[in-house]
Amino acid sequence: MMFAEIIGNKKLPLRLSYDHDPLFKSHRWKTMLRVLQIKSMTSVPEIPVSHCFVERLIDSVRREFLEQIFYWNARDLKRKLDRYAGYFNEARVHYALNGLTPNQVFLPTSKKEPKHDGVIKASLQTTRN
Template sequence: MSEANPLWGAPRIHGELLKLGIEVSQATVAKYMVRRQGAPSPSWRSFLRNHAEGIAAIDMFVVASASFRLLYVMIILAHDRRKIMRTAVTEHPSEAWLSRQVTEAFPWDTAPHYLLRDRDASYGAYFRKRIEVMGIKDVVTAPRSPWQNPYVERVIGSIRRECLDHIVIFNERHLRRVLSSYADYYQRTRTHLSLEKDCPDSRPIQHRSVGRVVAVPRVGGLHHHYERLAA
């Protein structure tokens, strides 16, 4: 209890133990509590969890084409439903290009409260000014700390393992088409452990009485979508 609730003192923990039928003195609780230096503060994981509805994350990764050209993929992910808000591809990720992607990902009044990113030099002054105008607070991770932006890193890993590692990319247009196909599969078909086996765009349960199960190929046949068809 002490580790999971850093804001709780001995009286609060003692009260919980009494409610669980554990007879122990408050002095004993205080003796075995985790010792901390300074005021208790929530962890980085707690921040991500508590503010998930208002956090989006942005990151980039590199894909090599069949002609050995390096293509940069930008991805913006909303934390609350792990929804991919936008993907884009370019050979030259300038700050003006990145700023435009954020604007197109969050039109009108849909901008998140926080945008989580790394320290890549592409996020220059122009980019920072644009998100400030949109009312988004810029949250920058520590140097060489990808674990501080875990959700978008996990999505990038999924894109590589479940898609790009099995396809030869010919050019920029081909990469855009492949990413669009995978993003549609990811949003509407692929189930997620963090969403209690649901999809970012919630997928209804089809009961056995509806009909037989059929397989629909997705992402060029790399994956399949299973649904029931009425008899």
């Protein structure tokens, strides 16, 4: 199943947000979420702003990657997408993250406080001033 391939050996999410594609209405999908104890959240139909972060990611992948490269088949595309995902999370700085990469922000360096707490605090102080 596609979900197992995407998750791979990563930690399972606590929540999963998705749109109203018929795939997500299947008995198999709902059973899998229940067995894995993943809470589901669906977007508001026909309102992309309800999933603005996902829409932004799709737009970035389309502009920065899909419109810029050639690929020969599904295997070639997957290999190149995996490399782009590494770049996107490990090397590409993000304005919304104060010039940091997602890995710098969301992968905690200590058990006490994840890095993103400091970024969020700094953002709040900037907006309040």
